[in-house]
Structures are given as structure tokens and as C-alpha cells.
Amino acid sequence: MRKLTYAMNVSLDGYVAAPGDDVGWGVQSDELFQWWSDRVGSTGLALYGRGLWETMSSHWPTADQQPGATPAAIEYAGRWRDMPKVVFSSTLSAVDWNARLVTGDAVAEIARLKAEDGGRMDVGGATLAAAAMRAGLVDEYVVVTHPVLVGGGKRFFTALDERVDLTLADTRAFPGGVLMAAYETRR
Numbered sequence: 001m002r003k004l005t006y007a008m009n010v011s012l013d014g015y016v017a018a019p020g021d022d023v024g025w026g027v028q029s030d031e032l033f034q035w036w037s038d039r040v041g042s043t044g045l046a047l048y049g050r051g052l053w054e055t056m057s058s059h060w061p062t063a064d065q066q067p068g069a070t071p072a073a074i075e076y077a078g079r080w081r082d083m084p085k086v087v088f089s090s091t092l093s094a095v096d097w098n099a100r101l102v103t104g105d106a107v108a109e110i111a112r113l114k115a116e117d118g119g120r121m122d123v124g125g126a127t128l129a130a131a132a133m134r135a136g137l138v139d140e141y142v143v144v145t146h147p148v149l150v151g152g153g154k155r156f157f158t159a160l161d162e163r164v165d166l167t168l169a170d171t172r173a174f175p176g177g178v179l180m181a182a183y184e185t186r187r
Helices: 032-040 050-057 071-082 106-115 127-133
Strands: 004-011 016-019 043-051 084-089 100-103 119-125 140-146 167-173 178-185
Touching: 004 127, 032 071, 032 167, 043 050, 043 106, 050 084, 084 106, 100 167, 106 119, 106 127, 119 127, 140 167
Parallel strands: 004 119, 004 140, 043 084, 043 119, 084 100
Antiparallel strands: 004 016, 140 178, 167 178
């Protein structure tokens, strides 16, 4: 059985995107970028909602071919292209870059994928993650908190019908006051 992890950059006030889907508020560092790159390199399967897919697929497939691409960006782009991906959308008609499209019941498909053998699955995108959270499918939450208040936008956590108890599994500090905390779901 695969482990399902929900991991994203989050503002201190709990948002993954500011109003207007602005995600440019994060505190960048080489160390944090390498951490995300290593994470992508070790992901068995990435699950994307349409919004995050459109953001990622508009940049990373050719980021390594852009003038001035850093070695770290080149490495990340290759890892991202190689990583198997499933995109959940009722509006897209096709996806590329080692991805397949699912237009049906996301929760049923995530549960099916989770029951398979394989490496860790990461769910990305707040809306898709919210559906997995409400269904009790998320095994780990990795919150990478940036020291900024964006005041609104798309929340990391969704409203739940019942409490979910968590255990702190890991922490790490990054330059610029960014803190990563990983919590495992207690079952």
C-alpha cells in the first residue's frame, strides 16, 4: 500500500496561493529548492489538480532549456518530467510529460492508486488534496511555512467533518525563516 502525502508551500496565515492565484510570495533559497527537487526525485507518483498542473506544466517541461537555467533548475526539470503523474480534471482533454488524465471520481481513483504497491504518492493542489483529506486518504502532511501573511486566497487545509490526530514526524529550518514540519496521521 502506498503512502499519500500532501506537501506544499504555505503562508504563515495558511494559504497556498494568495488572491489571484499568486504563488510568488514564498521565500526562496537554494537549500529549499534542493529539498523540493530531492522530494520530486523520490516521489513514486504525483497527483495534480488542474490548477497546479497548469502552473507546473507551463514552466517545468522546458525550464532546463531556458537561457541562464541553473544546474539546480536543470536537475529539477528533468526530475519533474521523469516523475509519473496523474492529473485530475473535468475540463482538460489531454496531458503530457509522463502524465495521464483522470476525468472521473478523484477520490475513488486516489483510493485505488493508494492500494497499489509503489513509492510514495504526493497530492498537489489544494482542491484535490481537500477531497483526499475529507475521504481520510492522506497519511502525511508536509507544511513548508513561509514567513509572510498573504491575507486570503486558497487555503492549505479544508474544513473537515471530524478531527484528525497527527504526530510530528520531522522538522527542518531553511534560510529566510522558512520552516518545514511533517505530520503523520494517527490511525
